[in-house]
Amino acid sequence: MFAEGKSVFRSRRLEPPETWNNPSIGKLMDIALSARSQVNKLVPGNTWEMAATVKTNSDEFGKLKIFQPEEVSTDSQLTELLQVSEVRLISDESASELLVEVLPSKGKFCERCRRYTSSEEGRPCQRCERVLQTLRAAVR
Numbered sequence: 001m002f003a004e005g006k007s008v009f010r011s012r013r014l015e016p017p018e019t020w021n022n023p024s025i026g027k028l029m030d031i032a033l034s035a036r037s038q039v040n041k042l043v044p045g046n047t048w049e050m051a052a053t054v055k056t057n058s059d060e061f062g063k064l065k066i067f068q069p070e071e072v073s074t075d076s077q078l079t080e081l082l083q084v085s086e087v088r089l090i091s092d093e094s095a096s097e098l099l100v101e102v103l104p105s106k107g108k109f110c111e112r113c114r115r116y117t118s119s120e121e122g123r124p125c126q127r128c129e130r131v132l133q134t135l136r137a138a139v140r
């Protein structure tokens with residue numbers, strides 16, 4: 001039903017750089033794609049409406065931190081890879097394998113990036129607000 005592990009490279013704004021042609025980075029992508037396929041299994045509809053919690057052991061946690069250094073983020077590479085509005089990344093020694101939980105995002109819809117990452121209805125999210133400020137400054 002889902003094209004597991006195939007769709008991610010075709011998703012918007014995500015082109016693997018040439019430096020990714022490297023075995024340890026391949027391992028890293030395998031972990032991220034495994035999380036992505038869990039999100040796909042859990043969410044039949046628009047995954048951008050969701051916030052994901054990713055729990056895993058310290059080894060995989062250390063690798064995934066490359067994609068998201070913060071515990072919680074709405075604009076990390078990990079949110080791009082999982083195609084969700086927010087990711088909470090947690091190290092859990094009791095997790096023998098990577099566990100993904102999803103809940104509807106608490107954020108409000110951002111018209112600009114079409115994610116649920118805004119703190120206020122009808123306003124762009126913080127990331128888009130920064131972009132818009134830069135644009136405003138450039139055309140002033």
Ligand SMILES: [Zn+2]
Pocket residue numbers: 110111112113114115117124125126127128129
């Ligand atoms: Zn936005």
